[in-house]
Amino acid sequence: MTKKIKKLLIANRGEIALRIIRAAKELGIETYQIYSLADEQSLAVKCADHSICVGAARATESYLNIDVILQVAKDKEVDAIHPGYGFLSESAEFADRVIQAGIIFVGPDGDVMRKMADKSMARQTAINAGVPVVLGSQDVLSDVDNAFSLAEEIGFPVMIKASAGGGGRGIRIVSNPVDFHEQFHQALAEATAAFGDGRLYIEKFIKQSRHIEVQVLGDGKSAVHFFERECSLQRRRQKVWEEAPCCFIDEDTRQRMCHSAVELAKNVSYRGAGTVEYLYDELTQEFYFIEMNTRIQVEHPITEQITGVDLVREMINISAGEPLSFQQSDISMKGHSIEIRLNAEDPFNQFMPNPGEITNLVLPQGLGVRFDGQIHAGFKVSPYYDSLLGKLIVSDATRDKAINRLMRALDELEVDGIKTTAPLFRLLCEEQEVRDGRVHTNWLEHWINNDNALKQE
Amino acid sequence: MSEKVIVSPLPGIFYRSSAPGQPPYKEVGDSVCEGEVIGTVEAMKSFHSVFADQNGTITEFVVTNESEVQAGQIICCLSN
Numbered sequence: 001m002t003k004k005i006k007k008l009l010i011a012n013r014g015e016i017a018l019r020i021i022r023a024a025k026e027l028g029i030e031t032y033q034i035y036s037l038a039d040e041q042s043l044a045v046k047c048a049d050h051s052i053c054v055g056a057a058r059a060t061e062s063y064l065n066i067d068v069i070l071q072v073a074k075d076k077e078v079d080a081i082h083p084g085y086g087f088l089s090e091s092a093e094f095a096d097r098v099i100q101a102g103i104i105f106v107g108p109d110g111d112v113m114r115k116m117a118d119k120s121m122a123r124q125t126a127i128n129a130g131v132p133v134v135l136g137s138q139d140v141l142s143d144v145d146n147a148f149s150l151a152e153e154i155g156f157p158v159m160i161k162a163s164a165g166g167g168g169r170g171i172r173i174v175s176n177p178v179d180f181h182e183q184f185h186q187a188l189a190e191a192t193a194a195f196g197d198g199r200l201y202i203e204k205f206i207k208q209s210r211h212i213e214v215q216v217l218g219d220g221k222s223a224v225h226f227f228e229r230e231c232s233l234q235r236r237r238q239k240v241w242e243e244a245p246c247c248f249i250d251e252d253t254r255q256r257m258c259h260s261a262v263e264l265a266k267n268v269s270y271r272g273a274g275t276v277e278y279l280y281d282e283l284t285q286e287f288y289f290i291e292m293n294t295r296i297q298v299e300h301p302i303t304e305q306i307t308g309v310d311l312v313r314e315m316i317n318i319s320a321g322e323p324l325s326f327q328q329s330d331i332s333m334k335g336h337s338i339e340i341r342l343n344a345e346d347p348f349n350q351f352m353p354n355p356g357e358i359t360n361l362v363l364p365q366g367l368g369v370r371f372d373g374q375i376h377a378g379f380k381v382s383p384y385y386d387s388l389l390g391k392l393i394v395s396d397a398t399r400d401k402a403i404n405r406l407m408r409a410l411d412e413l414e415v416d417g418i419k420t421t422a423p424l425f426r427l428l429c430e431e432q433e434v435r436d437g438r439v440h441t442n443w444l445e446h447w448i449n450n451d452n453a454l455k456q457e
Numbered sequence: 458m459s460e461k462v463i464v465s466p467l468p469g470i471f472y473r474s475s476a477p478g479q480p481p482y483k484e485v486g487d488s489v490c491e492g493e494v495i496g497t498v499e500a501m502k503s504f505h506s507v508f509a510d511q512n513g514t515i516t517e518f519v520v521t522n523e524s525e526v527q528a529g530q531i532i533c534c535l536s537n
Contacts, residue, residue: 344501353500355468383469383525387501 004320005029005079005104010048011069012084015374015390016296017044020082023312032076034069036062038382043374050076057384063087066094073103080104080319086386089295090117106319107272108294115268116292120163120201126289129267131260134279134288136203144184147202151180157205160187164195173205208440210280211239212246212287214261215303217314218270219324225258226303226311227333233428233444235351240421240444241428242299242339244306247399248437249280257287262328264292273300273315282440298341298391301372305337305395336402337395342373343387346419347454355383359417364409368395368402381418389420399437403429427453461513461535465526469500471507473522481522488514489535496532513537 008024009032010017021031021044033048038057045051052072055062062068064087073081081098083089083106092110099105107113116122120140126133135154140163141147151158156177162170170191174183184200192198211234215226230246231239245254261276275297277290300311314325345351361377373390375381381389394409396402407429413422428434433443448454465471473481473496483495489509496507513535520532 352467352505353469353503355500383500385501 005316007032007076007078007080008106008316009034009069009073009076009078009081010044010084011063011081012087012089013039013042013044013063013374013385014388015372016084016086016298017042018047018374019372020084020312021047023310023316024082026310027313027316029316032072032078034063034072036384038384041379043376043379052076057382059087059384066091066097070097070101070103073098074101078103080106080316082106082316083295085295085298090293092117104319106315108268108270108274112268112270113294116294118163119161119165119291120199122291123201123289125268126264129260129264131264131276131289132287134203134206137201140199140201142199144181147184147200148177148180151202152177154202154204157207159203159205160184161201161203162187162191162195162197163199163201164191164197170194175205206279206281206288208282208442210246210248210282210439211277211290211441212249212257212280213275213277213297214258215297215300215311216261216265216270216274216276217311217318217324217326218265218272218274219318219322220269220271222324223262223265223270224324224326224328224331225262226307226309226331228254228257229299229302231299232439232441233434234441235444235448239299240341240343241425242302243399243402244302244337245333246280247336248282249285253280253285253287260289264289272318273311279441298388299339301370301391301393302337302339302395305370305393306333306335307331308334335395335397336399337393338399338402338406339391339393340406340425341391341421342389342413342415343421344381344389344418345387345421347421347424347448349419351421352419353383353387354419355381355387356418357381358415360414361416362412362414364392364412366409366412368405369393369409370395375415389415392425400435403435424448424454427451461511461537462519462531463495463507463509463533463535465498465507465520465528465530465532467498467500467505468528469498469505469526471520471522471524471526471532472497472499473518483515483533485515485517488512498526507532509535511535 007030024031031048033051034054054068088094092113095105096110157175160172172187210232229244231242233241275293278287280287344354358379370393394405493509494506516536517534
């Protein structure tokens with residue numbers, strides 16, 4: 001059926017490149033892996049049917065170099081390009097140019113990306129689709145006095161957000177009304193400098209919230225969800241531990257959350273895999289739209305584990321023009337899955353990056369254990385890219401059992417030669433508040449700064 | 458023979474200026490004071506300043522701009 005795609009180019013690196021190669025191989029698709037000079041020895045290059053060096057280690061000269069990537073795609077006559085996550089995955093320009101070159105882009109088109117990348121436009125789209133948003137400005141604010149009266153109406157504390165921001169960047173929290181004017185002017189200057197776009201909006205700040213997100217797939221006509229993931233354990237707004245499902249919402253909330261994610265996807269005729277992110281206020285049990293990510297996410301495996309669906313395979317099939325192979329009633333979840341991000345960082349030294357050569361590696365095995373990684377003994381972890389070495393994913397019947405299995409798997413894991421975040425997760429498994437799920441998006445940061453075990457050694 | 462040196466605090470990519478197009482923090486012949494920034498090391502998308510740990514005058518940059526460094530590798534030499 002999918003014969004529309006015979007050759008797929010992977011415009012990414014690391015574990016996600018390998019993940020895409022695996023899905024493509026199982027579909028009988030020939031794989032073309034691009035790589036930089038720093039990644040010559042990578043598993044993705046070894047596993048792909050063909051590999052093509054596209055430039056120097058620096059991402060702007062290789063993985064972000066649209067001209068070179070498109071040239072390779074044309075030379076090799078590939079049918080489709082998968083962008084993975086990060087790099088060009090949310091570049092509307094890249095998506096446009098891939099399509100203009102007559103090549104399939106595995107993901108939504110550039111216009112949908114633009115709509116979701118702009119935070120105030122995304123917010124408006126969410127409102128139109130009936131998705132709850134945090135109390136805040138309807139439009140972009142440029143006038144500080146209007147902004148201030150709106151902030152008073154909403155009630156402090158408020159967040160001033162850059163419209164061009166996202167992923168935790170370009171956010172200011174103002175607790176005290178007297179600080180508002182100064183903060184607003186600073187935010188304006190900062191947004192202009194950082195994003196070349198000074199458009200701001202404000203939202204009510206919710207002190208303790210969980211990060212819960214819903215996985216969706218759309219084929220342009222219809223959309224379905226694959227339930228939610230909880231990703232409240234974050235450091236510097238980067239997720240480090242994710243779970244599916246979230247055990248701390250009731251069934252009614254789950255249904256409403258998943259339903260509104262589907263409505264949003266349908267509203268923009270979404271094609272491909274996407275994630276609708278929400279903030280969940282435990283006190284009021286209300287949830288609010290944060291943003292939609294228009295790509296496959298790092299933490300997609302936990303959803304695959306509880307639903308049994310290969311999301312990367314599905315997104316390739318959708319991009320080839322196939323309709324969704326599921327109705328909502330076909331999708332169910334079973335058990336509990338946890339993913340931890342094994343990063344090359346030293347948790348005992350302020351998470352200092354730790355590139356270098358892995359001299360010895362033992363990966364955990366056994367029932368309910370999955371490792372999606374890019375590492376092997378002898379692998380040199382490059383300083384040029386992010387610190388993700390791999391993702392340890394464990395699944396079991398219940399959350400409690402999954403945590404026990406995670407502890408067991410971490411005991412089996414050995415990485416020598418570089419420092420990793422594995423010790424952080426061992427400590428988290430033993431932490432009663434994690435065990436009880438009494439966490440929120442600022443919990444981990446606070447715990448790291450106050451936990452003595454991490455400060456020793 | 459006890460030449461004074463400044464070493465990289467971590468492995469990564471060494472830069473002599475704060476951003477592309479910006480002038481270098483220091484040139485050969487410049488004097489440095491303890492605690493002054495002489496460069497930046499980028500590792501895995503995060504940036505870390507390299508501080509002088511003593512006073513002196515820079516006699517040589519052993520590592521060139523935008524090249525890879527190891528932790529503890531000599532970045533520059535100082536004289537009194």
